[in-house]
Amino acid sequence: MRLWHKRVAADGRRLIVELGIMALAMAITLILTWKRWPDALIDFGGQLYVPWQLLTGKRFYADVLCVQGPLTAHLHAWCFRLFGVGLDRLIVCNALVAVLITILLASLLRRLATRLATFMALLVFVTVFTFSQLTGIANYNLLCPYANELTHGLLLSLLSVWCLSRYHTRPRDRWIISSGLALGLCFLTKAEVFLAAAAALMVGWSLTLCAQRLPVSAIARSLAALVGSVLIPPLIASGLFIGHMSAHEAALAVLGNWPWIIARHATTLPLYRGILGATDPSASLLALLLWTIWLVLAVCVMAGCEVLLPVRWGLRRHMIVAGWITLAPWLLGTPEWWLWDVARPLPLLMAGLAAAHLRAVGHAPHDAQQPLILAFTFDVLAGLLLLKIGLDARIYHYGFVLAMPATLVALVTLIDALPRLLQRRIGHGECARVAAVLMAVTLILAVGRSNAKWWEAKRYSVGHGADRFLTDAVRGPVLDIMVREIQQRLRPDQTLAAVPGSVMINYLARRTNPLRVMEYEPFELSLMGEGVVLREFQTTPPDYVVLVERDTTEHGAAYFGRDYGRELAAWINRHYEEVLQVGARPFTNGDFGMILLHRRDAVSL
Numbered sequence: 001m002r003l004w005h006k007r008v009a010a011d012g013r014r015l016i017v018e019l020g021i022m023a024l025a026m027a028i029t030l031i032l033t034w035k036r037w038p039d040a041l042i043d044f045g046g047q048l049y050v051p052w053q054l055l056t057g058k059r060f061y062a063d064v065l066c067v068q069g070p071l072t073a074h075l076h077a078w079c080f081r082l083f084g085v086g087l088d089r090l091i092v093c094n095a096l097v098a099v100l101i102t103i104l105l106a107s108l109l110r111r112l113a114t115r116l117a118t119f120m121a122l123l124v125f126v127t128v129f130t131f132s133q134l135t136g137i138a139n140y141n142l143l144c145p146y147a148n149e150l151t152h153g154l155l156l157s158l159l160s161v162w163c164l165s166r167y168h169t170r171p172r173d174r175w176i177i178s179s180g181l182a183l184g185l186c187f188l189t190k191a192e193v194f195l196a197a198a199a200a201l202m203v204g205w206s207l208t209l210c211a212q213r214l215p216v217s218a219i220a221r222s223l224a225a226l227v228g229s230v231l232i233p234p235l236i237a238s239g240l241f242i243g244h245m246s247a248h249e250a251a252l253a254v255l256g257n258w259p260w261i262i263a264r265h266a267t268t269l270p271l272y273r274g275i276l277g278a279t280d281p282s283a284s285l286l287a288l289l290l291w292t293i294w295l296v297l298a299v300c301v302m303a304g305c306e307v308l309l310p311v312r313w314g315l316r317r318h319m320i321v322a323g324w325i326t327l328a329p330w331l332l333g334t335p336e337w338w339l340w341d342v343a344r345p346l347p348l349l350m351a352g353l354a355a356a357h358l359r360a361v362g363h364a365p366h367d368a369q370q371p372l373i374l375a376f377t378f379d380v381l382a383g384l385l386l387l388k389i390g391l392d393a394r395i396y397h398y399g400f401v402l403a404m405p406a407t408l409v410a411l412v413t414l415i416d417a418l419p420r421l422l423q424r425r426i427g428h429g430e431c432a433r434v435a436a437v438l439m440a441v442t443l444i445l446a447v448g449r450s451n452a453k454w455w456e457a458k459r460y461s462v463g464h465g466a467d468r469f470l471t472d473a474v475r476g477p478v479l480d481i482m483v484r485e486i487q488q489r490l491r492p493d494q495t496l497a498a499v500p501g502s503v504m505i506n507y508l509a510r511r512t513n514p515l516r517v518m519e520y521e522p523f524e525l526s527l528m529g530e531g532v533v534l535r536e537f538q539t540t541p542p543d544y545v546v547l548v549e550r551d552t553t554e555h556g557a558a559y560f561g562r563d564y565g566r567e568l569a570a571w572i573n574r575h576y577e578e579v580l581q582v583g584a585r586p587f588t589n590g591d592f593g594m595i596l597l598h599r600r601d602a603v604s605l
Helices: 002-033 045-055 070-083 087-112 115-130 148-169 173-187 191-211 216-242 247-255 258-263 270-276 281-308 313-333 346-363 366-392 404-426 430-457 475-489 503-509 522-528 530-539 566-575
Strands: 458-462 469-472 496-499 544-548 576-583 593-599
Touching: 002 115, 002 430, 045 070, 045 087, 045 503, 070 087, 070 148, 070 216, 087 115, 087 148, 087 366, 087 404, 115 404, 115 430, 148 173, 148 191, 148 366, 173 191, 173 216, 191 216, 191 366, 216 247, 247 258, 270 366, 270 522, 281 346, 281 366, 281 404, 281 430, 313 430, 346 366, 346 404, 366 404, 404 430, 430 458, 458 475, 469 475, 475 503, 475 544, 475 576, 475 593, 496 503, 522 530, 530 566, 544 576, 566 576
Parallel strands: 496 544
Antiparallel strands: 458 469, 544 593, 576 593
């Protein structure tokens, strides 16, 4: 009994230390990144503008065209209704989502990994994926993401897997239904997350039910209950939409980005090909192969240390730490060269781990199958989330969500599975475990160093009150002056469209865009058709247009009016006259600036 009390006390002290380290890491990161999470102009403004418009009485999809699922926009509108419209309110909601994701990851990983591996994985999640800005665009963090549909989909997919883990502990039908409901809500967010979650959950639940050795009829009933519960959220959403729009519009609103991906062949567009890494497939495949070889060599070095270094554990540990101290300055000196590509082997790694866990399920005793099934389900989820970035897997850009689960699985594998394998083969594996932990520490430090240069550059304050945030000194002053001018020159009932796109201006100035389409960049014009957008401008012309400098080379065309959108640009030039220029002239030499245009036939102020 005394020994048991001592162990409980030791576990309690260790838990306090772990929570203290995690809280300290979060506090330091919060202080360093405070109010620096949003991007001033690109993408994130839509996360604020759409729910604000829903509060004014506009209808999702019918009046405000959003090609994502409806759950996020209505959740944010409900948040704004309760607590008031403001960026701060949305950040609090997103912080809660981040906390819930952390809790779910902790619960799932604790069933799949040791305490040390779970702690290191959560530490990497908090420091690398939650607050980071590894590129010039600040949309790739959990607090101000480019699309909250992606983070909400991740939360719901993890919740669905967590329900599967709870069923393993206490097999009750309510966990099957709960898992299905979470997956159904995930359908209302983003297609790529739902696709990954649905495939993983169907396989996971099928293996779980078969492992219970239930009759075929019972398995069929359980799977039918799962599928039926998945259908409930979309059907309820359809019923709510049909109350104030046509059945066709309601169906499209519920389907989110599925119709655009399929009917418009969005995956063939330059933007998607660039995201996937398919712009130059041979180069991407070569990089994937080379980095996989580097990973294999790193594992071989870790295994070799176990064999070649002296047997005494204390001496081996000191030599590994000394080696890391020697290499760390070199790795951290210019971290970008390896940070951009270090995640490339993840698709192959996840495929290998999924195959290994599935094989282990087939060979494991009946009472030992459930943890392996959960591990296989998590592997499938993490692997399928990588599909969108499969040839160019990365921890930055879209990887802050799509590569996050696979990165944590890879880390857990290096800290747990590899040392266990070495322990079975040669009798010890602690040296490899220390090396894996130091690799995780190196990643955290490298990401922090790379983040610092972007955080340091964001010193200019934009917006007021609950909408205040910090951005760079290039775009910030221009945006701030333009918003002030719009608020002074435009009456509250006058309308504004930002071209080629930045609804952040509409939101900060609290001026509505009268058009359904809110963005006019190559991707949106390709999806909607430039003719459709032009007819919207002709039918419901905004009172003012603000032209915003934006180089969209990543979309396959650089400048609006020159490389794309020429008909729309010509129509705007004929029907609008220049009122004000702030900064450089847009679409000329790449320097940032904006121009405010007033409709010629509108009544002047």
